[in-house]
Amino acid sequence: MLRTETLSLLVCYTVKTHSLDKTIDLGEHTHPHGMDWIKGTDKLLVTTEGNNTILVVDVAKGKIEQTWKTDQEISHMAVAAPKANRAFVSSIKTGDVTVFNLNTGKIEKQIHSGQGAEGLDVSPDGEELWVTNRGENTLTLFNTQTLEKIAKIDCGAFPIRAKFSPDGKYFVVSNAESGHVNVFNANSKELIKRIKLRPPVPEGRNKERYFADFEGSSVPIGLVVPDNRTAYVANTHADVVTVIDLEKLTIVEHLKAGKEPDGINFSRVVSK
Numbered sequence: 001m002l003r004t005e006t007l008s009l010l011v012c013y014t015v016k017t018h019s020l021d022k023t024i025d026l027g028e029h030t031h032p033h034g035m036d037w038i039k040g041t042d043k044l045l046v047t048t049e050g051n052n053t054i055l056v057v058d059v060a061k062g063k064i065e066q067t068w069k070t071d072q073e074i075s076h077m078a079v080a081a082p083k084a085n086r087a088f089v090s091s092i093k094t095g096d097v098t099v100f101n102l103n104t105g106k107i108e109k110q111i112h113s114g115q116g117a118e119g120l121d122v123s124p125d126g127e128e129l130w131v132t133n134r135g136e137n138t139l140t141l142f143n144t145q146t147l148e149k150i151a152k153i154d155c156g157a158f159p160i161r162a163k164f165s166p167d168g169k170y171f172v173v174s175n176a177e178s179g180h181v182n183v184f185n186a187n188s189k190e191l192i193k194r195i196k197l198r199p200p201v202p203e204g205r206n207k208e209r210y211f212a213d214f215e216g217s218s219v220p221i222g223l224v225v226p227d228n229r230t231a232y233v234a235n236t237h238a239d240v241v242t243v244i245d246l247e248k249l250t251i252v253e254h255l256k257a258g259k260e261p262d263g264i265n266f267s268r269v270v271s272k
Helices: none
Strands: 002-004 009-014 019-025 032-037 043-048 053-058 063-069 075-081 086-091 096-101 107-112 117-122 128-133 138-143 149-154 159-164 170-175 180-185 190-196 220-224 230-235 240-245 250-256
Touching (some): 117 170, 159 220, 180 220
Parallel strands (some): 032 075
Antiparallel strands (some): 075 086, 096 107, 117 128, 180 190, 220 230
16 A cells, blocks of 8 residues: 555555556545554545545545544554544644544544654554654653543654554654664553664765755654564665564664655565
8 A cells, every 4th residue: 555645546566476557546635644554344444634634534445435524734654543433633833632433523622732743553452642743852651441541651753653562561762863773661651672673874965855954864764563573664765664672772783775765565475
């Protein structure tokens, strides 16, 4: 699944065969960005920043099923929380998280997270929502049922993406400005390791690169934690994906990628 931000398309590929499956035209809904599957369905949440909307796309049928307005500027990332029957959408501009009822698509509440609210994930047990606030270098934790704020935690420079490990033990955050990945104990809410990413940066760095002002950083952004042992982090300035061993909390290797890797995910399908 790929988004094409300058157009209004979702491009769907079959992983096993590396072949194009379908292209879904999102019409007036421009600049698609954040995506998250609604677990147990063929439906995908997609934020479209061009008109501050979140879409429910039936990927199997190749069509938009529902359109929900967020009433927030730069509605960037989204996550589904089926246990709470809710979807959460972060707004970089306002620092709010829009809370939707998954059944009705109606806004239940706007909850304030912090300046530059962006990355977010729901704990595997469905009980907690954690949000990165890149403008103030913090994490805000919410109860997904009551929507009450649980805590606010310092998180390092420019926390931008975040994921829980599947067992709920760790919460992993990429810090784009400092070039670190922070690993938190999700139960105690304490930082247990700050891992500096030091992949080689290509010579003749282009100052037009995304976040070019973050000198000295490989600019880790997108990350995925597919199992309890491994995290993969896309380094936008270094053109590699860093592999982190979560059991030893050390860097294993760097995988070469294309220019400016950002969004990343994982498939368990073995390709031919």
